Amino acid sequence: MRRLPIFIVADVSESMINHLADVENGIGELISQLNMDPYALETTCLSLIVFAGKSKIIFPLTEVYKVNNSFSLPLGGGTSLGNALSCLMKEIDNNVQKNSPTSKGDWKPIVFLFTDGMPTDNYRSQVQFWKKNYSNKAHLVAISLGEQLDCSILGQLTDDIYLLKTMTASSFKEFFKWVTNSIKTNSVSVSANETNKIYLEEVSDDGPLKRINLKKDVVVKNVQDEFMYIMGKCSQRKKRFLLKYVKNKEGNQYQEVGIYQIPNEELYDELTEDVSIGQTFDTESIESYSDLSCPHCGNQTLFNLCSCGRIFCSDGESYELTCPWCGKTSDYSPADNLIIGSSLG
């Protein structure tokens, strides 16, 4: 039986913090839809790879009826496209069956790769390697989630580039419906023994998904650094929180958007390139007003800045505080929602 291998390669960098549930639901729905489709059920096998600074295989290539639908997505720091590609290429080598003298191997794999930000690594050599050795062995469809990413980077990988214009629960739902329908169509065409053409469902102009033609679409938006993320730790429960900021209209300061728990801290470290590096941020660039509180303990002072370069929560009243990151105890002057300590270089 020739299988149709599908790889989903999903960005789980910090900027995905608000959208992990949408992606989880979308993939969950995709799995159950494929299980209800006789053609897909018979031919499709599925793999889910996530990446941030590093990559992780959530499940390897598995027949769709065997895929366990109850997984949860981790979060990580960084967007290493090169690392994601190298993980993908390894998985293709190890799990896609090649033709042998006695039998035909799997159909050409289809990869849906989606990412929401500029790569933070030196991805070029892996992109070149993909182009040279894999672009004829697999169909790669690249989707930019939102407009933070310069689509021409994806254009180095494939001609099939899409843009998800907005990142809302309903647009993610539409997006995964499109992925599901495209997989279904391809499983019908391979069942009819058609050759290696890929069928992607048409997208309508008023829908959330847009097909990008790099020759005629101007898609490079100058929205770099629109969002900023700062990681902190709860001094009570020793767990991490992530603060999200957006640049204000004037473009000179960041305003807070929200504060979030990290879904799985162990996997966060596993998916992050170098966890030991503290962040640098210009304290002047952050609006000092805040009505956020620690998502673990409710403390309202979030910016106790330790000399280790990390921030943590406190009740805003105690003078002597111990940094939950490095264990160092220092004196802090209690001040509500002000950035305390030495500013970072």
Ligand SMILES: [Zn+2]
């Ligand atoms: Zn706390």
Ligand SMILES: [Zn+2]
């Ligand atoms: Zn510290």
